[in-house]
Amino acid sequence: MSAQKYNQLFDEVIKKYHILDNVDQPFKNPFESTSFEHLLYRKSWIDTVQWHYEDIIRLPDIDPIEALVLKRKIDASNQDRTDMVEYIDSYFLDKFKDVKVKKGAKINSETPAWAIDRLSILAxxxxxxNEEATRESASDEHRAKCQEKLNVLLEQRVDLSTAIDDLLNDFAAGDKYVKVYKQMKMYNDEDTNPMLYKKK
Known part of the structure; x- marks a missing residue:
């Protein structure tokens, strides 16, 4: 499955979300739970909902209590996002586990899943x-500026997609080896966040 296919799936998820355009809408994953597509679909949905959480919490007149509830949702979403990245990396660890790594093979600066995470956000x-570049209520100047930015984003997606495909090909050939460090976030852990364990 190429990065181009990842992009197509991400675009489908985002369009699906915007049919109702509601952060509280029900979620249904159309792919088999054991499939790689299932992981990508779930990852993209988490990112899409969180994108809109981030928009909502920036409302200048948001009720402080509602903002706090939303902040908790964003925290939980961030944890879900990290968990999904680790699931995706676990898929790649298993996929390439039998590859014979060449002498002198190198490690990459980021794992495949974190690169795919960036691709999801880029989508x-x-x-x-694109919405802003085509928004009829916006000025011509605004639309033109957003179109310029959109062109850069599209170019960035081509470059990142190519880099991901190259990385996976390097893994398959044994030119690079997969190594994953689990995220060691401390602020969600009652045993490592002093503000939490002091309350025990």
Whole structure:
């Protein structure tokens, strides 16, 4: 499955979300739970909902209590996002486990899943920048500026997609090896966040 296919799936998820355009809408994953597509679909949905959480919490007149509830949702979403990245990396670890790594093989600066995470966010930027570039109520100047930014984002997606495909090909050939460090976030952990464990 190429990065181009990832992009197509991400675009489908974002369009599906915007049919109702509601952060509280029900979620249904159309792919088999054991499939790689299932992981990508779930990842993209989390990112899409969180994108809109981030928009809502920036409302200048938001009720403080509602903002706090929303902040908790964003925190939970961030944890879900990280968990999904680790699931995706686990898929790649298993996929390439039998590859014979060549002598002198190198490690990459980021894992495949974190690169795919950036691709997922890029799909959201492209969707929403396109909205602004074509928004009829906006000025011509605004639309032109957003179109320029959209062109850069589209170019960035081509470059990142190519880099991801190259990385996976390097793994398959044994030119690079997969190594994953689990995220060690401390602020959600009652045993490592002093503000939480002091309350125990």
């Amino acid at each position: 959201l930027k492209i969707y929403h920048m």
